[in-house]
Amino acid sequence: MATHLKNLSDFSHTIVPSGKPFRFGIVVASWNVAVTGKLYQGAYDSLLKHEVEEDNIISVDVAGSYELISGADLLLSNKNIDAVICLGCVIQGETRHFDFICDAVANGIAQVSIKHTKPVIFGVLTTDNQEQALDRAGGKHGNKGDEAAITAIKMAHLHLSLKD
Numbered sequence: 410m411a412t413h414l415k416n417l418s419d420f421s422h423t424i425v426p427s428g429k430p431f432r433f434g435i436v437v438a439s440w441n442v443a444v445t446g447k448l449y450q451g452a453y454d455s456l457l458k459h460e461v462e463e464d465n466i467i468s469v470d471v472a473g474s475y476e477l478i479s480g481a482d483l484l485l486s487n488k489n490i491d492a493v494i495c496l497g498c499v500i501q502g503e504t505r506h507f508d509f510i511c512d513a514v515a516n517g518i519a520q521v522s523i524k525h526t527k528p529v530i531f532g533v534l535t536t537d538n539q540e541q542a543l544d545r546a547g548g549k550h551g552n553k554g555d556e557a558a559i560t561a562i563k564m565a566h567l568h569l570s571l572k573d
């Protein structure tokens with residue numbers, strides 16, 4: 410469903426399970442920090458709202474969205490984490506670089522999730538301009554960071570429930 414038809418943060422918070430049992434990593438890209446900082450705050454606040462302990466949230470910064478891939482891989486390889494949230498903002502420029510970055514990040518994050526058999530959440534905005542990005546980082550369309558955090562909690566529960 411297109412975002413403009415559904416507020417990203419319009420979740421029925423009563424159906425989000427508790428995040429208390431889990432440890433989460435958050436990897437944030439510094440490119441477009443005016444947007445990614447808001448995504449991070451939305452994700453962090455949402456994790457706390459759903460009972461995740463502050464000590465169970467490990468946050469790291471990376472240069473750009475492309476580095477979210479290796480940032481998530483490093484976290485899962487070196488820390489005891491149940492799920493990773495990747496937050497970034499890729500804004501169309503004058504060239505096709507946007508297309509390559511977006512495709513690489515989406516596919517790379519999926520590969521990291523498969524490699525570690527752990528949820529790695531794609532919390533990356535891919536927009537035409539900064540206005541669209543700000544609308545989805547705490548603006549009129551909610552906060553994709555909030556959405557990504559709730560997704561991470563739900564996937565951590567699913568992962569736990571399916572473990573032998």
Ligand SMILES: Nc1c(NC[C@H](O)[C@H](O)[C@H](O)CO)[nH]c(=O)[nH]c1=O
Nearest residue numbers: 438440472473474475497498499500
């Ligand atoms: N243009 C954007 C980038 N570009 C940088 C890449 O993500 C990467 O850091 C670089 O290619 C070196 O590997 N990154 C964003 O997150 N957002 C952009 O709009």
Ligand SMILES: CC(=O)[C@@H](O)COP(=O)(O)O
Nearest residue numbers: 500501502503504506507
């Ligand atoms: C997504 C990007 O890397 C992009 O913002 C870079 O801008 P440009 O395509 O004008 O070089």
